[in-house]
Amino acid sequence: MSRLSGMTGFGRADGALHGWSWSVEARSVNGRNLEVRFRGPPGFDSLERLTKAAAQARLSRGQVTVGVQAKSTSDASRLSVNEEVLARYLTLANRLAEDGATPPSADGLLGLRGVLDVPEEAEDAEARTAVEAAMALSIEAALDALASSRQDExxxxxxxxxxxxxxxxxxxxxxxxxxxxxxxxxxxxxxxxxxxxxxxxxxxxxxxxxxxxxxxxxxxxxxxxxxxxxxxxxxxxxxxxxxxxxxxxxxxxxxxxxxxxxxxxxxxxxxxxxxxxxxxxxxxxxxxxxxxx
Missing domain, CATH: 1.20.140 (Butyryl-CoA Dehydrogenase, subunit A; domain 3)
Structure with a gap:
């Protein structure tokens, strides 16, 4: 016998593979029909279709939001500072500081566009496919946890x-x-x-x-x-x-x-x-x- 389910719940799953790490959070609230919204990392567009299919297989009603936060753990070791761009920002910042503006901070400068360079590398297509498949499994795990949470309700x-x-x-x-x-x-x-x-x-x-x-x-x-x-x-x-x-x-x-x-x-x-x-x-x-x- 199927269990009665509510429409409010939460599920989470984490994963890592081939220099990538990610976390998936799935939430839902009441809704007349099933509405699935997806937010994912750039370059993994196919995950949206997989997410909606996985949600439809598990849930019938509710407003569902699935978010994937991902980062490449190898990016930090490949970062370099664009000295020329940084110098331009510093010159402008110092000029503004003379007029009373707050002096720039290091983290603020590094967050400006163009200051940090990430060298382009040809990513292993097979590794990329494996990462995407692993992310899809994490999405399913988060949705399973969400469904379980809704059954608790x-x-x-x-x-x-x-x-x-x-x-x-x-x-x-x-x-x-x-x-x-x-x-x-x-x-x-x-x-x-x-x-x-x-x-x-x-x-x-x-x-x-x-x-x-x-x-x-x-x-x-x-x-x-x-x-x-x-x-x-x-x-x-x-x-x-x-x-x-x-x-x-x-x-x-x-x-x-x-x-x-x-x-x-x-x-x-x-x-x-x-x-x-x-x-x-x-x-x-x-x-x-x-x-x-």
């Missing part, structure tokens, strides 16, 4: 969601009990009003019966309660059939539709109170469902 969400479903079920049961009393309340209320308005009208008893029956039919909430009961069963089943986020989103709309109809048909204060509490719990459940993949 799912484990925390499941009992919370289950508790809300249980509360909805209990409120539906309470509404069913109150709905039985609603029919008698409608008849009693209508009888009292008719008797007060026209106590001597011919055929009053028959009219009261027919009108009260019509009102009771309009106020019948059994269909709404039956559908709410079915929705409770469907919600529990979806928790065991991930990814269920989209279906649960839709089910929340159906829950709320029936709760609204229940309130509009209510003829007693007690049933209205149950309906309002039911709507509040459904809304709380909906907020939690927004976190489900």
């Amino acid at each position: 799912g484990r925390q969400l499941r009992p919370v969601i289950t508790d809300f479903i249980d509360r909805i079920e209990a409120l539906v049961a309470a509404a069913e009990g109150e709905a039985v009393a609603q029919v008698a309340a409608i008849r009693e209320r209508f009888t009292r009003r008719m008797t007060e308005l026209a106590p001597d009208a011919p055929g009053l008893e028959d009219r009261i019966f027919l009108e009260a029956a019509a009102l009771a039919t309009k106020a019948d909430v059994r269909e709404e309660l039956d559908r709410l009961t079915a929705h409770v069963g469907a919600a529990r089943a979806l928790l065991d059939q991930p990814p269920a986020g989209r279906k649960l989103d839709f089910l929340m709309q159906e829950f709320m539709r029936e709760a609204n109809t229940l309130c509009s048909k209510s003829a007693t204060t007690a049933l209205t109170g149950i309906g309002l509490e039911l709507k509040a719990v459904i809304e709380q459940l909906r907020e939690q469902v927004q976190n489900v993949e």
Whole structure:
């Protein structure tokens, strides 16, 4: 059985090969669909396609960001200072310092464009391919860690969601009990009003019966309660059939539709109170469902 997953998580993986070292971080937050964003080192453009394919194989929803930070460990030993460019920067910096500007620092000067030279070397194509493949494995490892993190969130969400479903079920049961009393309340209320308005009208008893029956039919909430009961069963089943986020989103709309109809048909204060509490719990459940993949 697949595990319920959330949409918030983090994963990281590191690697090194052939004079290169790198770190990969994968993060995700809630999203209606799956959206993958990639940031990688120059020269490794094909990693973006591989990253998106790997994310799609593991995740179905959420905004996912994958970043790869990489550096060549051999670059430092091949660095040289361009004395001519440095001298120009120094001349300009000293002139500005005479006018009150802050004197330049060594690290600031070395960070200026053109001061440090990295000799061009023909990189071993086979080594480059191997490095790229190793980076791809690190990306997959980071995404695996991200997926695991999202499953941890799912484990925390499941009992919370289950508790809300249980509360909805209990409120539906309470509404069913109150709905039985609603029919008698409608008849009693209508009888009292008719008797007060026209106590001597011919055929009053028959009219009261027919009108009260019509009102009771309009106020019948059994269909709404039956559908709410079915929705409770469907919600529990979806928790065991991930990814269920989209279906649960839709089910929340159906829950709320029936709760609204229940309130509009209510003829007693007690049933209205149950309906309002039911709507509040459904809304709380909906907020939690927004976190489900």
